C-alpha cells in the first residue's frame with residue numbers, strides 16, 4: 462500500500478487506467494443518504510454523465526439513488542444498471558425523437574423540458590403512443606455560480622432552460638396539451654460550486670417563482686434543483702467526502718416547499734470525483750534547460766479536464782520516496798494543451814514510476830476519447846483487484 466493505493470496490485474495492470482475506491486464511494490453514498498434523509502421529501506438522483514462505468518453505477522444504484530440522464534444512451538445505461546424507471550429523469554436542450562421515444566417506452570419519471578418546440582414534440586410523440594409524458598420545465602433562473610465560466614449553466618446567456626419570465630406562458634401552454642402532464646420545475650445552475658450562497662440564491666429564486674405560480678393557482682408536485690456541489694481538488698485525502706450536511710441543510714432552510722412537494726437533487730461530481738484516480742506510468746524524464754518534464758503514458762484522451770477547463774488535479778508519485786523535484790507533468794498527445802500540471806513538486810521521478818492523478822472519478826473516464834488512435838483507458842474497482 463502507498464497511502465490508499467494497493468500498489469502491488471496496481472503494478473500488474475496495463476497503464477493508463479482508472480482506479481475506483483469502492484469503500485470511499487460507499488461511504489460517500491452513506492453520507493448523502495444520511496444527510497438528505499434528515500429532511501422530509503428529499504430525493505437524490507445521480508447524474509450519470511459524471512461517470513457511467515457499470516461497476517460504479519451498480520454501487521450507486523444499490524444505495525437507492527435515482528438516475529439523472531442527459532441522453533438516450535444514458536437512459537439505456539441506467540436501465541442496464543438496474544435503476545428503476547420511475548427514478549429516471551431526463552434533461553437536455555437537444556433531445557432527438559428516438560431519445561424521447563425511449564423515455565416514453567420506458568415510462569421514465571420525468572422529462573425536463575428546455576423549450577416550447579421540445580414540449581410540442583414530446584406531446585406529439587406521446588400522443589402517437591397513446592401515453593401521457595410527465596414533464597418538468599427547466600427554467601433558467603439567471604443565477605450566477607462562482608465557478609469556471611465553462612461550467613455555469615444558470616445565466617440568461619447560457620443555452621440551457623427556458624427564460625423564467627416565460628414560466629407562466631409555457632405552463633399554460635402545457636396545460637392545454639393532452640399528452641403531457643406538468644409535474645415540476647427544474648433548475649441547474651452549474652458545477653463545482655463550493656459557495657453555499659450560490660445555492661441560497663437559487664432557493665430565493667425558486668421561492669419567488671413558486672409565489673408567482675401560486676397567484677395563478679398552480680402548484681407543481683416536484684421541485685428539482687439539479688446538482689453542482691463541488692469537491693476539494695486540493696485536498697483529496699483531507700476532504701474525501703464533500704460537506705453534504707451544509708448542502709442539504711441550506712436547501713432545507715432556504716427553500717420553501719409547499720405541503721406534499723418533493724425536492725429532487727441531481728448530484729454528479731460530488732458523488733464520484735474523489736473515489737476515482739487516474740493511474741499512469743512515467744515514460745521519460747526529460748531534463749530541459751528551463752524545466753524538467755515528466756512525460757507519462759496518460760494524455761488528455763484519458764482525462765481532459767486540465768486541457769478543457771484548466772482544472773487542477775493533485776498528482777502523487779506512488780513509486781518514489783526520494784526528495785521532491787519540480788516537474789511539468791505532460792502526456793504523449795500531439796497538442797500543447799496535453800499537460801496535467803505545470804511546475805509541481807513530485808518525489809523524484811524515474812522511468813517506470815506510477816503516478817496517481819487524484820480526484821478524477823467525475824468527468825474523467827466518461828470523457829475519454831480515441832484521438833491519435835489511442836486506446837480507451839480501462840476502469841477497475843478496488844474490490845475486483
Ligand SMILES: *Cc1c(COP(=O)(O)O)cnc(C)c1O
Pocket residue numbers: 508510511529531552649651652653687688689690727728729730731
Ligand atoms: C451536469 C448536470 C448535473 C450534475 O452536475 P454536477 O456538477 O456533476 O453535480 C445535474 N443536472 C444536470 C441537468 C446536469 O446537466
